[in-house]
Structures are given as structure tokens and as C-alpha cells.
Amino acid sequence: MKNSYQFPADFEWGAATAAYQIEGAYNEDGRGMSTWDTFSRLPGRTLNGDTGNVACDHYHRTEQDIALMKQLGLKHYRFSIAWPRILPNGEGEVNQAGIDFYSKLVDDLLAAGIEPLITLFHWDLPQALQDKYGGWKSRKVAELFAEYADIVTKALGDRVKRWSTINEIMCFTNMAHKTEQHAPGGKETDQVANQTVHHAMIGHGLAVQAIRNNVPDAIVGIVECLFAPWPLHNTESHLDAARKAFKDRNAQILFPLLTGEYDEVAYQREFGDLPEYSAEDMKIISEPLDYIGYNFYNHPPVRPSDKPWGFDIVDMPEAYPRTDMGWPITPDAMYWLLKFSQEFFGDLPIYITENGMAAADKVERDGTVQDMDRIEFLRTHLRACQRAISEGVPLKGYYVWSLFDNFEWAFGYDKRFGIIRVEYDTQQRIIKESGHYYSAVMAENAVL
Numbered sequence: 324m325k326n327s328y329q330f331p332a333d334f335e336w337g338a339a340t341a342a343y344q345i346e347g348a349y350n351e352d353g354r355g356m357s358t359w360d361t362f363s364r365l366p367g368r369t370l371n372g373d374t375g376n377v378a379c380d381h382y383h384r385t386e387q388d389i390a391l392m393k394q395l396g397l398k399h400y401r402f403s404i405a406w407p408r409i410l411p412n413g414e415g416e417v418n419q420a421g422i423d424f425y426s427k428l429v430d431d432l433l434a435a436g437i438e439p440l441i442t443l444f445h446w447d448l449p450q451a452l453q454d455k456y457g458g459w460k461s462r463k464v465a466e467l468f469a470e471y472a473d474i475v476t477k478a479l480g481d482r483v484k485r486w487s488t489i490n491e492i493m494c495f496t497n498m499a500h501k502t503e504q505h506a507p508g509g510k511e512t513d514q515v516a517n518q519t520v521h522h523a524m525i526g527h528g529l530a531v532q533a534i535r536n537n538v539p540d541a542i543v544g545i546v547e548c549l550f551a552p553w554p555l556h557n558t559e560s561h562l563d564a565a566r567k568a569f570k571d572r573n574a575q576i577l578f579p580l581l582t583g584e585y586d587e588v589a590y591q592r593e594f595g596d597l598p599e600y601s602a603e604d605m606k607i608i609s610e611p612l613d614y615i616g617y618n619f620y621n622h623p624p625v626r627p628s629d630k631p632w633g634f635d636i637v638d639m640p641e642a643y644p645r646t647d648m649g650w651p652i653t654p655d656a657m658y659w660l661l662k663f664s665q666e667f668f669g670d671l672p673i674y675i676t677e678n679g680m681a682a683a684d685k686v687e688r689d690g691t692v693q694d695m696d697r698i699e700f701l702r703t704h705l706r707a708c709q710r711a712i713s714e715g716v717p718l719k720g721y722y723v724w725s726l727f728d729n730f731e732w733a734f735g736y737d738k739r740f741g742i743i744r745v746e747y748d749t750q751q752r753i754i755k756e757s758g759h760y761y762s763a764v765m766a767e768n769a770v771l
Contacts, residue, residue: 328709328770335720336765337399338392338742339677341445341490343375344729346405348382352420355411357447358458358495359732362506373735379727380750385428391743391752392726393435395762400437401676401722402428403445403490406471413449414467422478429482440485440676440722442546443472443530446495446506453507459496459519459526460511469529473537480538487616487676488527488534491548492576496520497594504733513595520575521598521608527580528607545580546616546676549573551660553653555624555637564627564634569663571632581668583609592632614719615664616676619704621646622656646700647681648738654703661711661718670717677724678704681731681738684755692744692755701761705770723761727752 343359350356363374381388392400406413408421432439448458456463472488499505500516511519527545534541550572554561570578574589583605590597628635639651646652657678664673680700684692701723712718728741736747742758745751764771 326767326769326771328706330709330768331712332768333719334712334768335399335674336397336768337401337440337720337722338395338397338726338761339401339722339724340381340403340726340729341442342403342405342408343378343445343447344725344731345379345381345727347375347377347380349374349376351382352424353408353411353418354405354421355407355413355418356450357405357407358450358453358506359447361450361453362508365508368508369733370735370737373730375730377747378730379745379747381727382424384750385431387752388727389431389435389437391754392432392437395742395754395758396765397437397726398765399440399720399722400432400726401440401442401487403442403447404475405447406444407447407449407451409475410449410471411451413452413455413464414470417474422474425475426479429479433482438485439483440487441475441479441483442487442490443475444468444488444526445490448495448507458507459522460515462522462525465522465526465529468526469533472530473533476534476537476541480534480541484538484540485542486534486538487544487546488530489523490546491618492520492523492527493548496523514598517575517594517596518598521600521604524576524580524608525604528610531610531612532607542613544612544614544616544674546618547577547580548618548620548677549577549660551617551619551622551656551663552625552634552636553622553656553659555626560627561625564625565659566663566666567632568625568634568636569660570667571634578667579605579608581609581612581615581671589632612671614672614674615668616674617660617664618677618724619657619660619675620648620678620680621650621653622660623651623653624656647683648734650680652680652700652703654707657704658707658711661708661716662714665716672717672719674720674722675708675718676722678721679724679740679742681740684728684739684744686744686753690753692753694755694757697742697755697757698760701757701764702770705764709770
């Protein structure tokens with residue numbers, strides 16, 4: 324019987340990781356300190372005072388880890404490069420050992436039949452740039468990011484064609500400077516925090532220019548975790564409310580990136596004071612992209628409101644199904660994210676660059692990890708993807724988060740997102756049942 328949840332023949336299946344979350348080796352081979360090295364050492368910033376000093380020890384175990392990828396049948400792998408491993412001071416002298424590490428990683432992936440998608444920045448800013456310039460509060464750091472992108476793409480662009488500039492701008496800007504949940508911390512006014520967002524977007528645009536200059540056939544995008552509302556009722560009035568919420572609640576990052584304009588009214592209502600910006604800035608920020616990457620975990624429904632902006636966000640009941648992070652499980656929100664993206668941005672190709680759940684996994688007596696909850700999470704979200712594709716949405720690929728259990732930022736090593744379990748005391752890897760499930764999905768190119 325033909326599977327009714329089949330994906331297109333050219334659909335790209337992958338898995339994702341990030342440098343600080345898996346590499347370890349924080350002070351080896353010339354790597355400089357990052358803001359996360361500093362932040363995680365501050366009292367109370369991470370659970371149990373956990374740091375990424377060792378993490379999954381991927382730096383020393385890449386061959387073993389690539390063998391696991393191959394065993395799963397993975398064809399695409401999204402990982403990030405640690406800026407302080409390439410430029411220990413964020414600028415100036417290049418650390419050749421850092422270049423060599425990533426060059427060998429790329430070669431080994433390609434030899435295993437796995438295509439890399441490289442993210443240039445996943446939150447680990449060189450601490451030296453934070454100390455010298457104030458980090459992303461300075462436009463200078465945006466310019467230095469482009470110089471870093473130039474160095475990396477010159478070194479790897481002969482073999483790597485798929486690039487993402489930045490992962491989730493909101494985390495190292497708003498969540499760092501408004502709520503202090505992420506590095507570098509340091510609570511700031513709305514205007515200062517919003518300026519860091521603007522500078523990060525300029526850095527993105529300048530990096531796009533550098534990538535295209537060095538890799539003319541590159542496939543270039545950016546990865547965002549955006550507000551993805553869904554209609555509480557599938558009626559026209561609720562759809563209009565969700566559509567309005569999608570536009571207004573993404574007025575700070577997504578819409579400027581893809582349209583080159585700030586909606587100043589929505590921006591000020593949702594995010595506070597506008598950053599200082601120019602027409603030239605907006606031209607840089609909105610450099611044409613080959614795709615947009617969305618990281619999706621959960622989002623609330625909305626309903627119509629008589630408020631001037633036309634929508635209310637609905638609080639999720641406590642009994643609603645949730646992940647081990649306490650996040651509601653909302654696959655319908657991912658479907659509507661894909662639909663609204665096409666509606667607003669046309670047929671710009673889309674990738675789900677992260678999707679997954681934290682679960683309270685445990686190793687059974689027989690040595691297996693029977694994470695049925697994660698399998699069901701993947702199944703329902705993949706069905707949402709397939710449904711959107713069947714309706715003409717240009718979704719081209721899906722990357723599960725994450726390949727491994729890893730350092731989960733402020734949550735330390737308590738929350739497990741991987742389809743491969745990591746025993747942190749021994750660094751043993753165990754493919755979970757969800758890993759076997761995802762392997763079968765990739766092989767069949769269908770939701771199973």
C-alpha cells in the first residue's frame with residue numbers, strides 16, 4: 324500500500340547541532356574564549372553551573388560521530404563553526420588549527436556521503452569582541468562578522484555550498500539583553516537591545532555578500548526561530564487574526580530581512596524603541612536569499628480581538644501536552660508557519676532547520692532508549708510538513724534537533740533533545756528508538 328505521507332523525491336533529510344553545545348575542547352588548539360564560556364561560569368546562569376567545556380567531546384570524536392550519522396542514513400548535516408576557534412580574538416590573526424579541524428570535518432562528511440550545511444554563528448561570540456566593542460551593541464562587530472565569514476568561506480567554499488549566516492538572532496540580542504537568559508547577559512534598555520538586533524541583521528547581510536563573493540554557486544540563507552501563531556478555530560476571522568499576529572510579532576527580524584522595511588507602528592508596539600537605521604542599512608539587511616530556515620518548537624494559538632491590532636494570544640492550559648521543557652506540543656503551528664511564510668514571501672524555499680523535543684529519556688535494562696514520546700512528536704510534525712508540501716508550500720528539507728543530547732544552554736545537561744543519547748560521564752553514544760524511527764523515515768522518504 325502506498326504511503327499517504329510521502330515526501331517529494333528530492334526532499335532533504337538532515338540533523339542539526341551547534342558548536343558550543345557539542346564540541347568541548349574549549350581551550351585546545353588555540354581556541355579563544357567565547358561569551359558562552361564566560362556566561363556559563365557566572366553563578367546561577369546555568370543549571371548546576373554546567374558549562375560547555377567538554378559537552379559531547381565531539382572535537383575528539385568526529386570520526387565516531389560521522390560513523391553514527393552514516394549508520395542512520397543521514398545525507399545532510401547542519402553544524403556551526405565556532406568563531407573563537409577560527410579567530411581567537413574575533414579579529415586579526417587566524418588560528419590555522421581551527422581551520423584545519425573544520426576542513427577535515429567537511430572532508431570526512433563528504434567522504435561519508437553527507438552534505439554539510441554550515442552555520443557561521445550560533446551564539447558563541449569571541450569574548451574579546453564583547454570586551455573590546457561591547458559585542459553586538461557595536462556596528463563594528465557586524466563588520467568583523469563579515470570578515471570572519473570571508474575567512475571561513477575562502478577556506479571551505481570549494482567543498483561547501485550550503486551556508487547559513489546566523490542562528491536565531493533573538494537569543495543573543497533580546498534574550499541576552501532584555502531577559503538575561505543568554506550570553507552575554509547584561510540588561511539593557513529596549514533601544515540598546517533593539518540596536519543589537521539591527522546590528523546582527525547588518526552582519527548577516529554583509530556576510531551574505533562575502534559568501535557570494537567567495538562561493539558564487541553558494542546556497543545562502545539565515546535561520547530564525549520566529550513567532551508562529553495558529554488560528555484557534557479554522558475560520559476566516561481566526562485566520563485573519565493569526566495572519567496579523569504573524570506579521571506584527573515578526574516585525575523586528577523576519578520581515579525586515581525579507582522585505583527590507585520596518586513596520587514602525589508594529590515594531591514599537593511589540594518591541595519598544597526603534598533602532599537607529601538608514602536606507603543603506605535596510606538594503607544590506609535584505610540581501611536576496613536562496614532560502615529561509617525556520618527553527619520550530621512550539622507556539623500558541625491566537626483568536627480575533629477588538630483591540631486595535633486585531634488579535635489575542637491564547638494562554639495554553641496547564642494540562643495541554645508538553646515536552647520536558649514545559650513547551651506545548653503544537654504541530655498545527657508549524658503547518659501554519661509554512662503556509663503564512665509562502666503567503667507573505669512567495670515561493671522562497673523553506674527549510675525546517677531545527678525541530679525536536681526534550682524528553683525525560685532513560686536507558687532501559689536492555690540498554691535501549693524507548694522514547695515513544697519523541698517518535699510521536701516527530702510523526703505529528705512531519706505530517707504537518709507533508710500536508711503543507713501537498714498544498715504547494717516550497718518546503719525543501721527538514722533537520723531534526725538534535726543529533727545528540729548536548730549542552731542545552733541555561734538548562735545545562737538536564738534536558739535531552741537528541742535522537743542519539745550521550746552518557747556524559749563516559750561519552751557513550753546510544754541510538755534512541757527515535758533515531759531508528761527517523762532513520763526509517765529517511766529511508767522511506769515518508770512519515771511512518
